[in-house]
Amino acid sequence: MTVASTAVEFRSVSFRHVSGRPVLSEMSFTLSKGEALALVGRSGSGKTTVLKLINRLFEPSAGEVLVEGVPTTAWDPIRLRRRIGYVIQEVGLFPHLTVARNVGLVPTLEGWEPERIRVRVRELLRMVGLSPERFGDRYPHELSGGQRQRVGVARAVAADPPLVLMDEPFGALDPITRAELQQEFRDLQMQLKRTLVFVTHDIPEACLLGSRIGLVQDGRLVECLTPEEFLRSEHPEVQAVLRTLRVSNRYDR
Amino acid sequence: MEFIQFFVLHGDEVLRLTGEHLVLVGLSTGGAVLIGIPLGVGLARNPRWRRPVLGLVNVIQTIPSLALFAILIPLPVIGGIGAGTALIALVLYSLLPVVSNTVAGLTGIDPAVKEAAVAMGMTNQQLLWRVELPLALGVILTGVRLATVIGVGLATIAAAIGAGGLGMFIFRGLAMLDSRLILAGAIPAATMALAADLILGRVEQRFGARPTA
Numbered sequence: 001m002t003v004a005s006t007a008v009e010f011r012s013v014s015f016r017h018v019s020g021r022p023v024l025s026e027m028s029f030t031l032s033k034g035e036a037l038a039l040v041g042r043s044g045s046g047k048t049t050v051l052k053l054i055n056r057l058f059e060p061s062a063g064e065v066l067v068e069g070v071p072t073t074a075w076d077p078i079r080l081r082r083r084i085g086y087v088i089q090e091v092g093l094f095p096h097l098t099v100a101r102n103v104g105l106v107p108t109l110e111g112w113e114p115e116r117i118r119v120r121v122r123e124l125l126r127m128v129g130l131s132p133e134r135f136g137d138r139y140p141h142e143l144s145g146g147q148r149q150r151v152g153v154a155r156a157v158a159a160d161p162p163l164v165l166m167d168e169p170f171g172a173l174d175p176i177t178r179a180e181l182q183q184e185f186r187d188l189q190m191q192l193k194r195t196l197v198f199v200t201h202d203i204p205e206a207c208l209l210g211s212r213i214g215l216v217q218d219g220r221l222v223e224c225l226t227p228e229e230f231l232r233s234e235h236p237e238v239q240a241v242l243r244t245l246r247v248s249n250r251y252d253r
Numbered sequence: 254m255e256f257i258q259f260f261v262l263h264g265d266e267v268l269r270l271t272g273e274h275l276v277l278v279g280l281s282t283g284g285a286v287l288i289g290i291p292l293g294v295g296l297a298r299n300p301r302w303r304r305p306v307l308g309l310v311n312v313i314q315t316i317p318s319l320a321l322f323a324i325l326i327p328l329p330v331i332g333g334i335g336a337g338t339a340l341i342a343l344v345l346y347s348l349l350p351v352v353s354n355t356v357a358g359l360t361g362i363d364p365a366v367k368e369a370a371v372a373m374g375m376t377n378q379q380l381l382w383r384v385e386l387p388l389a390l391g392v393i394l395t396g397v398r399l400a401t402v403i404g405v406g407l408a409t410i411a412a413a414i415g416a417g418g419l420g421m422f423i424f425r426g427l428a429m430l431d432s433r434l435i436l437a438g439a440i441p442a443a444t445m446a447l448a449a450d451l452i453l454g455r456v457e458q459r460f461g462a463r464p465t466a
Contacts, residue, residue, distance in 0.1 A: 081374035092369030
């Protein structure tokens with residue numbers, strides 16, 4: 001039953017909000033290991049819900065979400081989530097813990113030896129471009145927004161999860177920092193070949209980091225194409241999104 | 254001056270009753286913490302129970318203390334004359350600040366932080382002990398400080414049902430129209446309340462002041 005090369009599969013997944021409002025309807029797609037899927041679409045289209053269905057913060061109202069061939073509802077939620085790194089837009093760093101302890105949290109929960117955690121944390125901080133000596137003992141409120149995002153990324157990949165979910169990970173940054181982080185993250189991704197699902201409003205980011213781009217509209221996956229195909233797509237919804245994104249690009253920044 | 258003379262003459266009794274008072278307040282605040290914090294955690298996780306239970310705790314707070322003692326005295330097992338009954342009443346009064354601050358501290362945590370904790374695979378217990386309680390600690394300690402200060406004042410009334418403490422002086426002084434006796438109870442009690450406020454305020458600053466992101 002387990003399909004070794006499949007990381008994530010949605011089988012006609014529908015999801016209703018507790019209020020009964022339908023959020024996703026009949027969504028299906030398959031993501032192989034090592035692929036990076038960028039989810040784009042307007043706010044409220046259901047992109048974040050897709051991520052939360054994968055790490056079982058939500059459970060599907062109908063259909064199945066499979067991670068490594070096993071339905072999320074059959075996974076022990078704790079074990080499932082420990083295998084999935086999650087970066088959210090608000091970062092969600094723990095304000096009462098230092099940067100080093102934030103980054104080392106999942107390894108701590110997994111019961112790693114303190115020395116191994118220390119080494120791993122130093123390695124991760126360097127990887128995201130933060131000096132362990134300067135930043136390890138600081139608290140999140142002593143960091144800039146960009147530094148916090150870096151810590152958030154480092155924390156998400158600390159225990160080397162095979163799957164990483166990111167919800168507008170670079171959304172709140174200034175354009176220069178964002179471009180730097182995107183480039184750095186791309187280099188990392190090239191080395192580590194993790195499976196990645198991320199939500200973005202930024203088409204250049206989707207093309208840079210994604211091996212495929214999925215357009216979500218009204219809870220449906222209307223297109224799922226490579227970046228080249230996506231930019232050339234004649235699909236009216238893709239055209240509409242490209243247009244609106246261009247317009248927002250011109251005026252927002 | 255005759256007042257100072259009184260303290261010199263009756264120093265032993267002042268000390269003894271102050272000691273009793275401290276025990277009453279310590280036990281009642283301790284009880285309120287032991288009941289109130291778990292209750293607050295439960296209410297923070299079950300919003301459906303929050304309103305009715307907090308409402309009930311609030312209502313208890315509005316019962317005049319002498320009336321509450323009078324209600325408790327005829328009750329079997331928990332009632333009667335003495336320190337036991339007084340403790341039950343004092344715990345009930347100290348409960349409100351502890352419970353409501355625990356609920357406020359826990360529900361006031363940034364939802365993004367809690368979501369991140371759950372998404373990184375924390376169990377409920379880990380979420381509570383590693384994230385929620387440390388982040389809510391400052392607000393919870395404020396509740397404990399309030400409960401203690403309120404407890405010092407209320408414990409003077411406990412003397413009315415034979416629980417001892419500094420209230421003994423005050424009631425005796427009222428009965429004998431002797432202001433020295435009243436002050437002999439009131440001054441140590443007031444000092445105790447101020448000291449508790451100061452010390453627990455320090456504790457709060459030391460352990461509760463968490464940097465916010």
